[in-house]
Amino acid sequence: MEELIVSKEELIQLFEDQKIEDTGRGWLMDGKFLDIIALHDVEPKFLQDVSNAKFYKLIIKGKR
Numbered sequence: 001m002e003e004l005i006v007s008k009e010e011l012i013q014l015f016e017d018q019k020i021e022d023t024g025r026g027w028l029m030d031g032k033f034l035d036i037i038a039l040h041d042v043e044p045k046f047l048q049d050v051s052n053a054k055f056y057k058l059i060i061k062g063k064r
Contacts, residue, residue: 002060005039011056035059 006014014020014029021028027036038053 004058004060006056006058008052008054008056011036011058029058029060033061035061 011020015022019029020034026033028034035058037057037059039055039057040053
């Protein structure tokens with residue numbers, strides 16, 4: 001599995017440029033499903049907004 005670390009701004013740009021597509025069944029990039037994991041600077045018990053991270057890890061899993 002391939003992993004890629006991107007900033008929040010880069011992730012937004014990937015969606016706007018339609019390089020990542022939300023299919024309703026998962027996210028696709030280059031015809032392969034991927035997981036998007038938020039990387040936070042603080043421990044989870046101190047998080048106020050779990051969806052707001054500075055960086056995200058994209059894990060490319062495999063084909064459709």
